[in-house]
Amino acid sequence: MNRLNLKQWEKQDSSLKINLLKNNCGPRIVEIKKVKKETPTVKALTFHDEKCALAKPGQFIMVWIPNIDEIPISIALTNEEDLVTIAVKKVGEATEALHNLTFKDKIGIRGPYGTFFSNYLNDEVIIAAGGVGIAPLMNVIKDLATFKRKAKIIFGAENKRELLFLKEIKKLIFNKPFLNFIPATLDGSYGVKSDVASILEEEIKDFKGQVLTCGPEPMIYKIFKLCIKKGVKLQASLERIMKCGIGVCGSCELAGFRVCKDGPVFNLNLLKLMKKELGFYKRDFSGNLIKLT
Ligand code: FES
Structure with missing residues (x-):
């Protein structure tokens, strides 16, 4: 504190x-x-x-x-x-x-x-965001719209009311046929009634570009496994408790990485090195390793 x-x-x-x-x-x-x-x-x-x-x-x-x-x-x-x-x-x-x-x-x-999403203008892109995880991807969507890059934006939440920045996303994709927006809700109140990882599983077939993701860690873990299976490039933004934010205190440690300094955005090769903890464990405020709920 x-x-x-x-x-x-x-x-x-x-x-x-x-x-x-x-x-x-x-x-x-x-x-x-x-x-x-x-x-x-x-x-x-x-x-x-x-x-x-x-x-x-x-x-x-x-x-x-x-x-x-x-x-x-x-x-x-x-x-x-x-x-x-x-x-x-x-x-x-x-x-x-x-x-x-x-x-x-x-x-x-x-x-x-921290690190950031990179090289997304050189590839076809799928954005896979869950809940407030859309936030760090908003400026990516803005860039894709500005530079006219082909992309799919899968954005899901529990229900329509929890889809933040919906108005801004609609404004950014307006009149941009190269941007395909796929909203999703778990209760079916808006868009596809499904979760982000399941939609991605369909969209990723024959996909040769890269996936950018942020959201709840169980979702990121599913996407991580999918990208390994399909041989697709991935960048994921992760979250841990942070105190100093600059790589000094160690509170954000994840499998030997400091999320504040080595991340928060990691590529697939680095994510593979975290596979014993990613999706399973996090550290509490005292630094103890606890199971992710
Ligand atoms: S928050 Fe202190 S090392 Fe990351």
């Missing part, structure tokens, strides 16, 4: 801060410009920040909520006016506090950090 107040957080004098300043992604305070309720459990927060606006798709920032905690969140959308949008799913104290923020409230951020 990082229960510092605004002044303490800005002044923290530690090796962490030196590291942060070295890579020019150090702490800064930003003001919330817009809050939008995307789904019953997800809010999109928009703020202005030049450094985050330069982030590559898949990179994340550490978001600090005064007196509560600091947590990692993927950058979803950026624009030419340096406006940056993140999607926050309410899952605990810190995310609940972020949900309570309104226009002009302040948060601390540092980053962007």
